[in-house]
Amino acid sequence: MSYGKKQMQQTIYYFDKTDFTGLNSQEAQKRLLKYGPNILEEGHKVSPLQIFLNQFQDFMVMVLLAATLISALMGELADALTITIIVILNAVLGFIQEYRTEQSLEALKKLAAPIAKVLRDGEQKEIEASQIVIDDIIILEAGDKVPADAVLIESHNLEVDESILTGESVPVHKEAVNNVKRAAVTNSNVVYMGTIVTKGRGKAIVTATGMQTEMGKIAGMIKDIEGDETPLQKRLNKLGKVLVAGALAICGIVIVLGIIRGESLYYMFLSGVSLAVAAIPEGLPAVVTVSLAIGVQRMLKRNALIRKLPAVETLGCTNVICTDKTGTLTENKMTVTKVFCDEEVFEVKGDKSKEFTTMRNKERSAFRKMLEIGALCNNAKIKREKIKIGKETLEEEKYLGDPTEAAILSFSMKSGLSLELVENIKRMEEIPFDSDRKRMSVIVEISGEKYVYVKGAPDVMLDLCTYKYTEGKEVPLTVFDKKRILDINESFGREALRVLAFAYKKLPPKFPMVAEFIEKDLVFVGLEGMIDPPRREVYEAILKCKMAGIKPVMITGDHKITATAIAKELKILGENDKVITGQDLDNMGDKDLEKACTNISVYARVTPRHKLRIVRALRNKGFTVAMTGDGVNDAPALKEADIGIAMGKGGTEVAKEASSMILLDDNFATIVAAVEEGRIIYDNIRKFIRFLLSCNLGEVLTMFFAALMALKLPLAPIQILMVNLVTDGLPALALGMDPPEKDIMMMKPRNAKESVFSRGLGIRIIIVGFLMAVSTLGAYVFALSYGTLEKARTVAFATLVMVELIHAFECRSERNLIFEIGIFTNPYLVLAVLTSFLLFLATIYVPPLSVVFRTTVLTGYDWLVVVFFSSIEFVFNNLYTAYIVPLTKAK
Secondary structure, eight states: OOOOTTOOOOEEEEOTTOOTTOBOHHHHHHHHHHHOOSOOOOOOOOOHHHHHHHTTOSHHHHHHHHHHHHHHHTTOHHHHHHHHHHHHHHHHHHHHHHHHHHHHHHHHHHHTOOEEEEEETTEEEEEEGGGOOTTOEEEEETTOBOOSEEEEEEEEEEEEEOHHHHOOOSOEEOOOOSOTTEEEEOGGGEEOTTOEEEEEEEEEEEEEOGGGSTTTTSTTOSOOTTOSOOHHHHHHHHHHHHHHHHHHHHHHHHHHHHHHHTOOHHHHHHHHHHHHHHHSOTTHHHHHHHHHHHHHHHHHHTTEEESSTHHHHHHTTOOEEEEESTTTTBOOOOEEEEEEETTEEEEOOTTTHHHHHTTTTTTOHHHHHHHHHHHHSOOOEEEEEEEEETTEEEEEEEEESOHHHHHHHHHHHHTTOOHHHHHHSEEEEEEOOOTTTOEEEEEEEETTEEEEEEEEOHHHHHHHEEEEEETTEEEEOOHHHHHHHHHHHHHHHHTTEEEEEEEEEEOOSSOOOOHHHHTSSEEEEEEEEEEOOBOHHHHHHHHHHHHTTOEEEEEOSSOHHHHHHHHHHTTOSOTTOEEEEHHHHHTSOHHHHHHHGGGEEEEESOOHHHHHHHHHHHHHTTOOEEEEEOSGGGHHHHHHSSEEEEETTTOOHHHHHHOSEEETTOOHHHHHHHHHHHHHHHHHHHHHHHHHHHHHHHHHHHHHHHHHTTOOOSSOHHHHHHHIIIIIIHHHHHHTTOOOOTTGGGSOOOOTTOOTTTTTHHHHHHHHHHHHHHHHHHHHHHHHTTSOHHHHHHHHHHHHHHHHHHHHHHTTOSSSOHHHHOGGGOHHHHHHHHHHHHHHHHHHHSHHHHHHTTOOOOOHHHHHHHHHHHHHHHHHHHHIIIIIHHHHHHO
16 A cells, blocks of 8 residues: 555554564564565676676677687687686686675675664664564654654654655654554554654554565665765776777787788787787776775774775875764763752762762752653663672663763662652653754653653753742742853863753643743753763874874864863864854854864864854865764765764664764774775775786886887787786785785875875886886897897796786885885785796796796796896885985975
């Protein structure tokens, strides 16, 4: 049955078999097997066989296969067989790269899957949305994405954005059905998969999952979030096309000059095709993708889940991290430590609040009233768990929910408030907390009288209060009283306490259900101050940020004094840095904010709408900004930021959808770790780009210079193909897994717009490629002076392989010598180079292979020639790194 706007007729649902405390796990599993997972069907997936066959669709590979056929027809069966084997090995290598990437990205999709809150086995649990079944009871709160089509059985000011289905941007008010056992349902009672809860909270029974939902009937509405290529991949694809054109042109010249010199058309054609295959870095995009995927998996181990691959590149450019305070910089374990009520300030030490409250709770009714408001104006829950200590079994209370609310509830209960009292008081309505109102209200009924209980930010609450509750009486709240309360609030804040005020009002029998009336002329009761200490690991993370040229910026809804105290303790606030409030922001124009934002390290008392302005101001000043957020209202700022970071534990599904990265542990240190990984990945990409292009250029120039000098080609076609397979593939992959250099977090962030060949990389590639060609040709010409053409080609072949394998180690750093970073610190590269070298030796010393690859056995003297000429590039490159690179840095 469709519940669209055009079909408003009633539909009768019977929920006779449903237990309204939720399904049990066994029943849920049965239904999952019966109805299938709650997912939308994806498009056609490429099979592993198809991935393998796709490796043969590259233009140059097809040309090579054509050359293989020609070789076979002309009777060169050994050549044809060898080329076929090399092509298949190349295809296997490409398949492994692509298949591994697909598997990595598939795993990431599963990890990024939406989470839903359900009642299972009589308690609230968080499960993957795909595991939801029909008749599950789901719990919805502001910011949640609705995981399946469901009928509401409980609704508290619930509003849902259904624009994804209807196109209408105005949220729709939703109501619970009257009789959950036999529900007459209209559109106003139903929530749909994929829509967003914008306000309030509720419970609903699932009526449709997967493809049976309204969303399931609209094909193709969910995008593949990992499908886009990164900017670097796009640039390299363009570069690849330029290199293809250049390589083909040079190969054409080599072929023409060879034919003019008297070489056979077949031999030159095969040489040209082999050279083109070697010259074109067809594996470059694949190696980049594999490197990104490996890096993403490493980030995952450090609790950073990347949702969009382009974020990996951008992380390395990040120079400003805008972070929430609570739960990200701090532990998110709030504890009430100070209280103000009845004109006195009390200190609470640990959990021993009973010691001072039980003496006073009878005589100090204001204190009891505050405990009552704290417990009832609260959505935290108490869960009792049995724990074993030795042979004894004890019952332990756990407080679940928002950390601030859990701290307030815990304080109320441990201060002597009766649990029965709390459970027996009827809570009728709720006006939820939101970051703009900075308060929460509930309407309760006590002994037939209705009251509103309110808690919120002290400065906001005092504006709503006209009375205070002291010594059991309601008396007018004077200007002097307000000033004193604000002074106490400020003194609490200087101790880095988060402070909430508590108030109430008795309501008339009939009243309008609007906040403007209900939250007016309140009676102030007291203040509670809570501490949320900084995470230990954040101190080091902030220091690492500053060493890496990254500016940490705290953005919080807390009081300016509290925010300043925490920022000073964490060393976020420097001597010349400023602290401003949301009110200051409102008084500043966008241009003024752009001018000032460079020196602002703390934004206090801000709302989500302020976050968007802050991000825009920083980006307009040229910063690359990472921004954290968890609420539905944070989504615009997360989208605007270069890196939007959602909280994995406390974040709403809306925030996660808008983000590029999710913090699985909600920890600031994880952001810094992710930035470090981003730098490592980009560095590694530069390493294998340097290696692949240097080697390819060296091979092309070797053949080109030989043709210009009217020399017989220094490498046979089959040798060119072998060099491409042996020295290019395995070491390049190993460089993609290189460990970071020790000083990687002491370098300034790179410019997001810089070319991958910046900082002298392009020049080094050209110089090294030229030196490889000179070394190889030098060895070839020298060997011709004392040996046969076959001997000279074997010496040239050995020299080129040696130069490229040595260069693989040089590519591990652009600023340090190989001896400084250590030869064995990347075991993958050592293994790859060793494997490549042994394969190369087999082409010389295994008789059947030496015939195929046109080689001859090298003597000790030949190896001395090889070592001498292959060391030319090594010596020059190390001199360049030792003397030229430091001069470039100084400039």
